[in-house]
Amino acid sequence: MLTTRLASCSCGQLTARTTGDPVRVSLCHCLACQRRTGSAFGQQARFLREQVAISGASTEYARPGDEGPGARFHFCPQCGSTVYYELIALPDHLGIPVGAFASPDFPAPTISIYEERMHGWVVPPPGAEHIR
Template sequence: MITRIASCSCGQLTAQVSGEPVRNSICHCLACQRRTGSPFAQQARFPRENVRFAGTSTEYVRTGDEGTRARFHFCPQCGATVWYEPEAFDGFVGIPVGAFADPAFPAPTVSVYEERMHAWVVPPRDAEHFS
């Protein structure tokens, strides 16, 4: 079984995952754009039992467009988000794909909030697309 480690910028906070993600998506919502400082966010979702956390995190709770909340865990030293817990998907953990720092990580299979997508962004052709 494949194992990957996601980390903050300074390495103090980590999440080790076992197995492949159950969902790998990109989100173009404005909140994700602001959170990442990028035109979109890519995240991989894993069953909570497949994730081991280490280090100290600070939590930020954000309410999404549909009213559901997510608890983002970031490093109190460098500020990088390493994982989040979407309340709408209890039992799962989302991890920003950039935290893996792995150019070989699989491409996203889902693209959401495309009505807010920057005009130059081109999601993978075979991904599911949602506005």
């Protein structure tokens, strides 16, 4: 049986229902993710687009990447929460911030990227791949 999860904005108007496991779960320490999340890093799960069903209205913000073409972030026009984003270089995938699932049993990250910008107190999970 495939795992089904629901990611949602704060007000519940915009949702992303996923079926199956994510392709990868990552920590991103880039400055853009720090600004987008208001945290020391972004944590996101990447799914194949076919694994995700979107419901509700979104507003889009396109941002170029530090490396590569960037992403189009979709957030709720009512509460402002980012629920998913399109990876321009990977059109068959969608990224979903792990916090949007509000699930403490979500799988741990397996990769940590842009670590040259990582806050000194952050400790990625044991066994995670490290990319400077």
